[in-house]
Amino acid sequence: MKKQLIKVVLSCAVIMGSFTFNSCKKSASASSKNVSRATGWKINSKEGGFQYNSDFKEQETGPGLVFIEGGTFTKGKVQDDVMHDWNNTPSAQHVQSFYMDETEVTNVMYKEYLDYLKAVYPPENPKYANIYIGALPDTLVWRNRLGFNETMTNNYLRHPAYSEYPVVGVNWIQAVQFAEWRTDRVNEA
Structure with missing residues (x-):
């Protein structure tokens, strides 16, 4: 019984060794830089075959x-x-x-967007008046029956002391339009 078991183990080892040797031999011959490991065809040759561009550049991360x-x-x-x-x-x-x-969208970032809209779509022109007005955040979010925040209602977006504070009162549509504007400006650079 022991002799049969040893014969089976040895024969399995010989078979596994031959598979390993053959697969290593094939991959070593096909591992050339100009030959495909999958098909054996020449890569990037004038005769045809697979054209491979190895000059991959990672996507550049936008500012912030x-x-x-x-x-x-x-x-x-x-x-x-x-x-x-x-x-x-x-x-x-x-x-x-x-x-x-990395951080919230600040008042100064949103004011830059509003300044851009004012320059491109002047609110004095009746045709463009609703574009700028529609982008203004709702400053009445500070009003509360239990607190007196009228100074925040008047000053939060406009006063320089609040420039680096997060913008508030922006609805979903305004946020999406800001993100699209920012994407366009970053891609222009």
Whole structure:
């Protein structure tokens, strides 16, 4: 019984060694820089074949942005529910990688956007008046029945003391238009 087991082990080792030797021999001959490892065809030759550009340059990060790596997570309950309230079925969700600002959009950044709109679409022209007015943030977000914030309502966006504070009172459409404007300006540079 021991002799048969030794013969089987030795024969397996010989077979595995020959596979390893053959695969190494093939990959060594095909590992030349100008020959494809997959097909054996010449790469980037005048006779034809696969054309490969190895001059890859990574995407340049815009000013003030950080890269957020995407990934997969499970949304929903994944542990036992003692109340048997199975109203949230777990599902796998994927989030793509994206860039995000290091800090909030400040008043001075948003005022730069408003200044650009005022220069390109003068509000004095009746045809363009709604573009600039539509981009102004709602400064009435500071009003509250329980507090007196009238100075913030009047000064927060405009006063230089609040220049590096986050902009407030911007709705979704205004935020998207600001992001599109900023993307265009960065791409122009």
